[in-house]
């Protein structure tokens with residue numbers, strides 16, 4: 719049987735690391751699925767002076783220390799973008815690019831999703847809009863594709879598409895700020911800064927993903943996942959912590975919530991194991 723982790727945690731920012739560390743200290747296995755550490759909001763903070771224990775530190779320094787601490791505590795990491803999660807009856811499955819991982823509980827610590835979908839993006843999802851080079855790249859070998867790169871991993875993903883033979887045109891926030899996807903039955907073009915680039919697929923790489931799209935059926939409000947006092951979300955076994963669970967958007971608050979979510983997830987897993995016996 720494939721490995722089933724006690725906790726699968728999405729996000730390696732302060733909230734995700736804190737949840738994972740808490741789980742390890744309760745003797746539970748924990749897998750963090752995350753894109754690059756550079757995609758944590760905290761990485762972008764030049765000076766942080768209100769995070770206990772770090773006086774006038776760069777955000778990147780704090781994120782690096784958090785990730786190192788988790789690694790030293792036996793937290794496992796998988797680098798990649800979680801694309802979808804599903805309740806499979808007692809176990810949660812998470813698609814990470816072309817891979818698949820399973821957890822008895824799920825902690826969503828994926829930060830604030832500041833991005834609005836581009837016009838046409840949702841409409842053409844699966845019909846020429848893709849979030850995954852590994853999953854869909856081969857379908858477009860020898861064809862023109864556009865890559866909108868808005869995450870740290872995007873240049874690497876574009877390079878992969880080139881290597882397998884796609885004709886790649888790369889766009890990022892330096893090149894255009896306004897994008898739209900155009901098509902008929904399927905995608906026919908990406909509009910970037912008012913200019914159309916004809917292509918058969920638009921790969922969009924953002925750090926975050928709308929939590930409602932990640933886990934359909936999860937109660938959300940105002941762009942946040944709705945949680946109870948123990949950070950439990952509306953689906954039993956799922957917890958949320960940090961910016962994704964609401965303001966104030968502060969690293970110390972994210973760490974605190976990660977701890978609460980981690981403890982609650984451990985309790986949930988223990989009760990499930992008892993039930994199974």
Ligand SMILES: Cc1cc2nc3c(=O)[nH]c(=O)nc-3n(C[C@H](O)[C@H](O)[C@H](O)COP(=O)(O)OP(=O)(O)OC[C@H]3O[C@@H](n4cnc5c(N)ncnc54)[C@H](O)[C@@H]3O)c2cc1C
Nearest residue numbers: 729730731732733753758759760800829960961967968969
């Ligand atoms: C410029 C700036 C300055 C700031 N300054 C301060 C400050 O001085 N003090 C302070 O306390 N706070 C500050 N903040 C806020 C602080 O950075 C956030 O509150 C904190 O990082 C929230 O932690 P988090 O773990 O919830 O989310 P994040 O740190 O944003 O981490 C989210 C994680 O989720 C991952 N992720 C998201 N979606 C997916 C997916 N689908 N698949 C895989 N991985 C995914 C990302 O890769 C990342 O690892 C600042 C933020 C910014 C932007």
